[in-house]
Amino acid sequence: MLNLFEEDNNDHLPLISEEELSDEQVLVELRKIKEELKDQVVVLGHHYQQDDVFQFADVTGDSLKLAQDAANLEKPYIIFCGVHFMAETTDMLIKDNQKVILPDLRAGCSMADMANREQVDNCWEFLQKSTKEKIVPITYINCPATLKSFVGENGGSICTSSNARPIIEWAFTQGEKLLFFPDQHLGRNTCAEMGISLDEMVVYNPNMYNGGLTAEQIDKAKVILWYGYCSVHQGFTKAQVDSLKKDRPETTIIVHPECSHDVVKASHDNGSTAYIINKIKEAPAGASFAVGTEINLVNRLAAQHPDKEIFSLSPYQCLCTTMYRVRPRWLLASFRAIKEDRPINIIQVDKETTEHSLKALNKMLELS
Numbered sequence: 001m002l003n004l005f006e007e008d009n010n011d012h013l014p015l016i017s018e019e020e021l022s023d024e025q026v027l028v029e030l031r032k033i034k035e036e037l038k039d040q041v042v043v044l045g046h047h048y049q050q051d052d053v054f055q056f057a058d059v060t061g062d063s064l065k066l067a068q069d070a071a072n073l074e075k076p077y078i079i080f081c082g083v084h085f086m087a088e089t090t091d092m093l094i095k096d097n098q099k100v101i102l103p104d105l106r107a108g109c110s111m112a113d114m115a116n117r118e119q120v121d122n123c124w125e126f127l128q129k130s131t132k133e134k135i136v137p138i139t140y141i142n143c144p145a146t147l148k149s150f151v152g153e154n155g156g157s158i159c160t161s162s163n164a165r166p167i168i169e170w171a172f173t174q175g176e177k178l179l180f181f182p183d184q185h186l187g188r189n190t191c192a193e194m195g196i197s198l199d200e201m202v203v204y205n206p207n208m209y210n211g212g213l214t215a216e217q218i219d220k221a222k223v224i225l226w227y228g229y230c231s232v233h234q235g236f237t238k239a240q241v242d243s244l245k246k247d248r249p250e251t252t253i254i255v256h257p258e259c260s261h262d263v264v265k266a267s268h269d270n271g272s273t274a275y276i277i278n279k280i281k282e283a284p285a286g287a288s289f290a291v292g293t294e295i296n297l298v299n300r301l302a303a304q305h306p307d308k309e310i311f312s313l314s315p316y317q318c319l320c321t322t323m324y325r326v327r328p329r330w331l332l333a334s335f336r337a338i339k340e341d342r343p344i345n346i347i348q349v350d351k352e353t354t355e356h357s358l359k360a361l362n363k364m365l366e367l368s
């Protein structure tokens with residue numbers, strides 16, 4: 001797991017020091033080298049990326065859209081300004097002659113790091129022993145490739161925050177129970193929206209013996225949620241929603257479904273990043289929104305819609321610190337390495353993992 005608090009020394013990269021180039025000079029050189037390599041390189045920028053990096057993106061979007069767009073481009077190098085699992089998904093979808101590069105290898109995802117293959121295998125074994133009912137595994141796309149492979153190997157599917165509901169509905173046509181990982185909140189919020197009671201859901205904690213559950217609890221439950229969460233979205237609280245509703249009744253509170261269930265339930269609306277962007281875009285001038293998602297996106301939406309009032313639901317910094325590791329300096333280092341014909345930080349998923357993962361990915365695309 002990545003240590004979010006470790007020193008930012010990034011010694012795996014050929015550092016471009018501040019003595020060599022100032023921040024401003026880095027941006028100037030980036031513009032030059034990007035133009036020079038425009039036939040070879042495409043830059044993908046996730047919505048949560050900081051503006052200094054986002055401005056260099058040729059294609060922007062959420063993780064699945066970016067991976068799919070990359071697969072339709074002919075450029076041999078794809079620099080993914082996002083986090084590790086996103087670069088992995090892209091590698092599974094692109095052509096053999098393309099390479100995906102993550103500017104900083106430590107740009108991980110705290111949620112994706114909360115479940116690994118060994119833990120999920122152990123959980124699966126315990127679940128199978130605990131009930132005779134069929135369990136269908138569904139993973140949120142925010143997970144390592146090995147877990148995408150797991151669901152492909154076990155008759156399940158991947159989902160995104162946009163299509164979690166139809167995928168979970170499908171899962172219940174295939175079996176009696178659902179194992180949902182790694183984000184408990186997306187699983188709980190979606191199942192609750194479908195009318196499944198919270199009493200029918202249990203949480204499997206991989207850090208406890210047998211997940212902290214008994215076989216009887218597993219047998220009774222309809223939904224087994226993994227104890228994982230996004231540290232950014234879990235930071236929003238119901239108290240923030242309640243106080244805003246009282247003080248600013250004219251403001252629409254819209255949150256991401258990675259927020260906890262009490263936050264989602266108390267808010268006026270919830271949906272994926274793409275849903276939030278569209279809702280704000282379609283709102284009339286003068287509309288007011290308090291948004292419960294990553295701060296770079298909230299600030300960008302505010303700048304893009306000066307005729308509307310858009311602000312963060314939280315007064316604290318809701319920053320994806322791992323995404324933030326991708327800096328213009330590392331982006332420039334990636335470009336320089338390509339120019340010198342020694343590309344660095346290439347993300348590659350092995351063939352077998354890719355094959356199983358694609359089964360699950362295709363299942364999702366077929367169902368959504």
Ligand code: SF4
Pocket residue numbers: 048083108109110111112142230231232233294320321322323
């Ligand atoms: S915002 Fe949360 S889920 Fe998204 S990449 Fe950052 S830590 Fe992961």
